Amino acid sequence: MATFPLPPGSTIGILGGGQLGRMLALAAARLGFDTAVLDPEPDSPAGRVAALQVTAGYDDEDGLRRLAERCEAITFEFENVPAAALERLVALGAEVAPGPRALAFTQDRVAEKRFVREVGAETVEFQPVDGLEDLISGLARLGTPALLKTRREGYDGKGQAWVRDRADAAAAWDSIGGRPAVLEARADFVRELSVIAARGRDGAVACYPAGENRHAGGVLRTTLAPAPDAGAVQPAAEAVARRVLEGLEYVGVLGLELFELADGRLLVNEIAPRVHNTGHWTQDGCACDQFEQHVRAVAGWPLGPTRALVPVEMENLLGPEVERWPGIAADPSARLHLYGKGEPRPGRKMGHVNRLRPPA
């Protein structure tokens, strides 16, 4: 059994070897930890900076066992890891954080929204959709346009379709594969904010200043943090984050996507139970970034400071945009972060750049 706080030299396991796992592994190494990454693909971005990569599927009993035996604590880099994998790791005696409870709520958009409302926070109006009839009745109740999303496994705009009117319903239902879904009323928001927040094993909560996000085609393009003029909503955003973290008995970092309405109310759009793309600005804007914060929480260390030292604009480098690296490298106000991925397929997250802004 691991005892917390984990001493340096312990090994932290990461399910998933993409860029989030890579940046977690780099942060863990700075604190003197080893990492072991489980990923189905050999030589994953995270595996290439880890002490060990276990190349296995998330349902591979032998791979999960190897990870559990090697690691004093295990976390994951994305929420579409099968819940069964976490449960198996727990059964093998592993210390998994965030725990299966957080994953269960956040893997199902309906369960997530119900949970958010139960802890006293707001969401858009929504309706579960198990068939075309539900969709049609939902459109009547929520109005159009409305957004149809699969209950599970969507991210970066995948598994989503706008339904403009009732005549659209069947096509939209088909386009998401006719899978269990949720229909969401259109939120009349003025901007999208996100808050990166953490809860330690001791129950302490820490929130970074909210960032303002811009998307294109369902994919995040930029985060500006701290969000301009967010002073008024920061306390409300932190209060929501605290209720969510405590309600999930959460350990680790999560990303909370929020819609800010014209009257200042905040709706929770999505909970990502992991380090989050909208928190990458913390790498160059804060003393302790979201990756170190997550490692601290998972390892049972005290949480680190979350104050913004300098305003940052984070921009994702998607697909061939990564070819702009020479110009970014030559810009003294730009901090470049690349993920060690090969093929720059269109839309693929290849890296990001944090631009340090003069303080306001």
Add this chain to the structure above:
Amino acid sequence: MATFPLPPGSTIGILGGGQLGRMLALAAARLGFDTAVLDPEPDSPAGRVAALQVTAGYDDEDGLRRLAERCEAITFEFENVPAAALERLVALGAEVAPGPRALAFTQDRVAEKRFVREVGAETVEFQPVDGLEDLISGLARLGTPALLKTRREGYDGKGQAWVRDRADAAAAWDSIGGRPAVLEARADFVRELSVIAARGRDGAVACYPAGENRHAGGVLRTTLAPAPDAGAVQPAAEAVARRVLEGLEYVGVLGLELFELADGRLLVNEIAPRVHNTGHWTQDGCACDQFEQHVRAVAGWPLGPTRALVPVEMENLLGPEVERWPGIAADPSARLHLYGKGEPRPGRKMGHVNRLRPPA
């Protein structure tokens, strides 16, 4: 043949798998590079965060060949790598930076001091010592006490002996093993400064603000940077660094240890042709730290900014001092860096802490 600047995805080789190699590998990973580490010990601190560790001696032909074949550029983490290893890598077609020329000058304390004087900078008075007679004549010329150092392979106070008077000479000569040496006059300095400086493949030079260093028992304990009241000597320190970098046709980061005299003159005490312990403060005090800077230079990228964003006091954690990690982890002004080493033997560099100071 590699062409510069190296694109992300290239592999950078590092001779030596200790903490400096580890922090270089982490910086390289942030920029999207892979690293390959050659070290005689398996599972070295750097090897555990590298895509590949070649476990081989520095004189192992097969190991050097594997490194040369895998890497687009190769560097080293400490200056006691055999010059023959670098020459062999160059012969194998590898792009090695810094080059063998820099190593040749800095591996021999006499050649180094002569070089420093040739480029127009100052050193303490010194005399080469090849035997007891040289030592005795040197003491007569330079006065006592004087410092006897082996010409090669000393670091952290090893291979050094103070000679208090002529009666001490034979014992001092024996204590350093009767090897070729240099006798240095005592410098009547007010403090020790160091400057971390870099030169790119394009010849550009960049210097960080000087730091003020405190040693105990020949080992660095703290660096305070920017050094208090160093504004007056910074231009002179930068001028010396530039002459040294250009004289060595240097590519990469080096550490220049300086004695500041009461009249403001600077003597060059030592040139370390590598990232340097007195530059660790840059990790939390600057946007681009010395490790990223070195990777940029080696990869033929533009050098990064060197301005201090916040004053930092760096403290080394030696041997069992690393057990203080829980208190350091709980201090929001302290940034902890641990090296992933096992046994905390007395005096062993296990990690360091950067304390962020309020701006002066």
